[in-house]
Amino acid sequence: MRARDPLVGPVLTAHHCAARLAFTREHRNWQVHHWHPVLFTDESRFTLTDVKSLWRRCGESYAASNIIQHDQFCIRSVMTWGGIYLEDRTHRHVLANGTLNAVRYRDEILRPIIRPYAGAVGPGFLLVQDNAQPRVARVCRQFLDDTGIDAIDWPSSSSDLNPIQNLWVVMCLCIWCCQVVPQTVQELTDAQIQFWEEIPQDTIYRLIRSMPRHCQECIQACGGHTHY
Template structure:
């Protein structure tokens, strides 16, 4: 499962929102108090805004955090903004044994992106469908989410959220990233065990 002297970068994107509302409010109220002011909470219909980011990690480093403007990542944008602008130079700088790890999100597996990777000689791992817990960068997104929410003054605007995400990304210790990547063989064994015995 693990190759010698090979750096297997994990790549993925995630969306962070200003609002933590799940659109469900739990309220204990007495009969007849349904519309009492103490039982009504006002929400921004669109959640106050969000930021979609993309990042890549490897045993020895990480890419800069890329903010995906306008929040929609198409296959063409993924090819141009991420594969061409970030992955190709990173692959060249990391090692000749570069192996790209990404999930099966539509932009990642679109023909235009697969063709680009083939033409550039960038190998990508075959990603099994419905494979929870295999992309270790998802754990970093959770770390970042907790760091942002634990701030004494949480971000109030999209720009503040963007700045906070970039800062938190840069402050994550490389040892944390290494531990997550090195845990991947164990996660694979656990999933294979679960599949075999379920």
């Protein structure tokens, strides 16, 4: 045995585990065509302190281009929202200037992005979003009802079941491996735009196709944490 850092995961109560188990049992036999009209959405915060490695020559440790300037009183970060679909992806949206409340979620994401996308996908469109307070607020639920957009009843504390979480990891790895590491918020934003657009659609397809494995592992864990 060796001392290792513990993994970090969401708090799962007995209620959470029961809901996760019920959801995965219901969807474990869904095939690729069942997930075809589903848009998986979520947001992730990328910080400059996320950058853990860079390419440099020996003796260049203190070169200005190889130093991430860290202000302990200001965490420089970019909150990014996106959605993935078997055949496409939404454009990446930066959630700037404060927290995401229900009105902002409706006006910046549901109305300008989700509604046109649902119309393009056509009948059977299903939205995957977590149960954060802005999304389940009455103003957002009313908007979805008025526009006829159906959302999957997603269990709480289940980001590990959403394949877009794996895509955020892919983006982080791409940013960490940049030859020129982002040092400002604008550079981090530009890097996100670049890698979001460059990720092959086949990668997204394979992530969504792995949903049966997500479900099966959650079932084996009795609704507990999975390695995803």
